[in-house]
Amino acid sequence: xxxxxxxxxxxxxxxxxxxxxxxxxxxxxxxxxxxxxxxxxxxxxxxxxxxxxxxxxxxxxxxxxxxxxxxxxxxxxxxxxxxxxxxxxxxxxxxxxxxxxxxxxxxxxxxxxxxxxxxxxxxxxxxxxxxxxxxxxxxxxxxxxxxxxxxxxxxxxxxxxxxxxxxxxxxxxxxxxxxxxxxxxxxxxxxxxxxxxxxxxxxxxxxxxxxxxxxxxxxxxxxxxxxxxxxxxxxxxxxxxxxxxxxxxxxxxxxxxxxxxxxxxxxxxxxxxxxxxxxxxxxxxxxxxxxxxxxxxxxxxxxxxxxxxxxxxxxxxxxxxxxxxxxxxxxxxxxxxxxxxxxxxxxxxxxxxxxxxxxxxxxxxxxxxxxxxxxxxxxxxxxxxxxxxxxxxxxxxxxxxxxxxxxxxxxxxxxxxxxxxxxxxxxxxxxxxxxxxxxxxxxxxxxxxxxxxxxxxxxxxx
Numbered sequence: 037x038x039x040x041x042x043x044x045x046x047x048x049x050x051x052x053x054x055x056x057x058x059x060x061x062x063x064x065x066x067x068x069x070x071x072x073x074x075x076x077x078x079x080x081x082x083x084x085x086x087x088x089x090x091x092x093x094x095x096x097x098x099x100x101x102x103x104x105x106x107x108x109x110x111x112x113x114x115x116x117x118x119x120x121x122x123x124x125x126x127x128x129x130x131x132x133x134x135x136x137x138x139x140x141x142x143x144x145x146x147x148x149x150x151x152x153x154x155x156x157x158x159x160x161x162x163x164x165x166x167x168x169x170x171x172x173x174x175x176x177x178x179x180x181x182x183x184x185x186x187x188x189x190x191x192x193x194x195x196x197x198x199x200x201x202x203x204x205x206x207x208x209x210x211x212x213x214x215x216x217x218x219x220x221x222x223x224x225x226x227x228x229x230x231x232x233x234x235x236x237x238x239x240x241x242x243x244x245x246x247x248x249x250x251x252x253x254x255x256x257x258x259x260x261x262x263x264x265x266x267x268x269x270x271x272x273x274x275x276x277x278x279x280x281x282x283x284x285x286x287x288x289x290x291x292x293x294x295x296x297x298x299x300x301x302x303x304x305x306x307x308x309x310x311x312x313x314x315x316x317x318x319x320x321x322x323x324x325x326x327x328x329x330x331x332x333x334x335x336x337x338x339x340x341x342x343x344x345x346x347x348x349x350x351x352x353x354x355x356x357x358x359x360x361x362x363x364x365x366x367x368x369x370x371x372x373x374x375x376x377x378x379x380x381x382x383x384x385x386x387x388x389x390x391x392x393x394x395x396x397x398x399x400x401x402x403x404x405x406x407x408x409x410x411x412x413x414x415x416x417x418x419x420x421x422x423x424x425x426x427x428x429x430x431x432x433x434x435x436x437x438x439x440x441x442x443x444x445x446x447x448x449x450x451x452x453x454x455x456x457x458x459x460x461x462x463x464x465x466x467x468x469x470x471x472x473x474x475x476x477x478x479x480x481x482x483x484x485x486x487x488x489x490x491x492x493x494x495x496x497x498x
Contacts, residue, residue, distance in 0.1 A: 085128070091112050091116065095138065102132060103132070104120045127151075130148075134162075140497065168237060172218060178199070179206065183199065183200065200241070208491070228268060263281060269297075269303065276297055301316065302318070316350045326378060346365040362396060409444060409446060416440060458491065463486050464485060
C-alpha cells in the first residue's frame with residue numbers, strides 16, 4: 037500500500053505540473069498538435085471605398101442610368117443621393133458617366149473622376165435639365181394670356197410674342213397631356229378659347245378660335261390624362277360639361293348629358309389613371325365621380341364627402357393616394373386618402389392649419405411637398421408642408437414664406453426644381469427655388485411682370 041502511494045504521488049505531481057505549465061503557456065499558444073497554432077493572426081483585408089453623390093433636376097417619373105469606369109450600371113429614378121454597388125480598392129480610380137439620359141432631359145456630371153482613392157467618394161454631382169419649358173398666365177382684365185420661356189436658372193422670360201388674345205375675362209388655362217393644345221374658359225362671353233402650341237412654345241388661335249358653352253360663367257377646365265376629353269366647370273352652376281378633343285385639338289361637345297354635380301363644382305381634379313375625378317365649389321363638400329371608358333363622369337355613392345367651410349381648390353399627389361382641399365373660411369386644408377374604388381376617406385387628423393384665407397393648394401412633382409397660398413388682406417404668404425408616409429401634412433421648420441399681394445395659384449417646372457406663385461393684386465409672378473427639403477427660396481430675379489389681374493398658370497415642357 038505504501039509503495040503504491042510513494043509511486044503514485046510523484047506521478048500526480050508530474051501531471052499537475054504539466055497542467056499548470058500548460059495553463060501558464062496557454063497565453064502564448066500552449067498546446068499540442070500542428071505547428072500552425074501560435075502563428076500570428078491573418079492580415080485584415082485591404083480597405084475599399086464607395087462612390088456616391090447627388091442627383092438634382094430629375095423629372096418625376098424619369099429614369100437615369102449612371103456608369104462607373106464604363107460598367108457597374110446604376111438606375112436612378114429620384115433626386116437625392118446615390119451609391120454604386122461596386123466599391124473601389126485602395127488607390128483605385130473612378131470615372132462616373134451617363135449611361136442613358138432620361139426621356140426629354142439632359143444630365144451632366146461634375147466631380148465625376150478621380151484616382152488613388154483613400155476614402156469614400158461623396159462629391160459626384162449629376163445635374164439634369166428638361167428641354168424647353170414654357171409657362172402661360174391668364175390675365176382677367178387684359179383678356180389675354182402671357183407667354184414665357186423658362187430658363188435653365190428657373191427665371192421666366194417673356195416670349196418674342198409676349199401675349200395672345202383670349203375671350204372676355206379668362207379664368208383658367210389647361211394644356212393637354214401631349215403639349216400640343218391649350219384651352220382657356222372665358223366667363224363673360226361663355227366660351228372656351230382654343231390654341232395650338234408651336235415648336236417655340238407660342239400659342240396660336242385655332243379656327244374657330246372659340247367654342248361656345250351652354251351655361252354662363254365657365255370657370256375651370258381640366259383635361260383627362262389620355263388627352264381625349266376636356267371638362268368645363270362653372271362658378272355657380274351644377275354641371276360638368278364634357279368635350280372630346282379632336283386630332284387637331286378642337287373641342288366638340290359630347291352628346292351625353294352633363295354630369296350633374298350636386299352641389300356645384302368650380303374646380304375639378306382627375307387622377308392619373310383617368311378613372312376618378314373630384315370637385316370642389318361653394319358648398320362644404322368634395323364631390324366624387326367615377327369616369328367611364330367613354331369619359332363620362334358619374335357620381336359615386338355617396339356622391340360627396342365633407343370638407344371645411346368654403347373649399348377653394350383641390351390637388352392630388354402624383355401617386356394618386358392622397359387628396360388635399362383648401363378651406364378659405366376655416367384657414368385649413370382637408371386631407372383624404374383615396375380608396376381602391378376611388379372613394380375618399382378623411383385622414384386623422386382630418387385637417388391641418390394654414391395661413392389666413394387659403395386659396396390654392398398644389399403638390400410638387402415629386403409628391404413630397406405641398407404648398408398653399410394665403411391671400412388675406414395685407415398678409416400674403418405661402419404655407420409649406422412635407423407629406424408623411426400616411427399622407428398627413430406637417431409644416432416645415434419655416435412654415436411660410438412671403439409672396440406678392442393676392443396669391444391665387446402655384447405652379448412648378450416639370451423637374452420640380454422651381455415654383456411659381458401668381459400674385460393677382462400686384463400683377464406679378466413670384467419665383468422660387470425648391471430646396472432638397474422642400475423649402476422655397478426666392479430666385480435672384482424674385483418676380484416677373486404679368487398682365488392685369490393674373491389668376492391662373494400652366495407650365496409644360498417638350
